[in-house]
Amino acid sequence: AQRVTQPEKLLSVFKGAPVELKCNYSYSGSPELFWYVQYSRQRLQLLLRHISRESIKGFTADLNKGETSFHLKKPFAQEEDSAMYYCALADQAGTALIFGKGTTLSVSS
């Protein structure tokens, strides 16, 4: 069965510290992987997806098929990065997103 696991419910770091939000997935084929972010009182929005291989707001994520992971990283956290982060996978375009439970990132000064 398709599953996305985000082991950390909360990650607290200081401003300027590196951040790694973990995501592991279970899927039999080759899924598309995404990170969505939800800032306080705002809607879910796409942060990045593995097929685009781009960096958004300083965040990157590498798909590791051997470890079935798609961890989100940022070398220097900023206070404005504080938000809820969801890892998700999709079978193909036009199909359901399967979400992890989410990790709250809290960045303090």
Added chain:
Amino acid sequence: EPEVTQTPSHQVTQMGQEVILRCVPISNHLYFYWYRQILGQKVEFLVSFYNNEISEKSEIFDDQFSVERPDGSNFTLKIRSTKLEDSAMYFCASETGGGTYEQYFGPGTRLTVT
């Protein structure tokens, strides 16, 4: 920038009542979705809609649920007889199609069943 909108933002209803949650997807999008998030739990897929019919649905989407696109703009989720466990945040999303994978989410409707 166009956005997905949802109304109402908060709906309180009594158990057994019917509710209709409304969504206006982005105008040129082709795929439409409903998700829900029970407090403290993950976002769960309910149903997807394409070409005026359901393309995929989850186990959650039983006979109590239905979706409609009554005109060219609205996309609705109806719950026929609400239960306490239907209390959740309901999100609508739309996707342009063409293999983009990017789903744009609405702000959600908080449904409280008492």
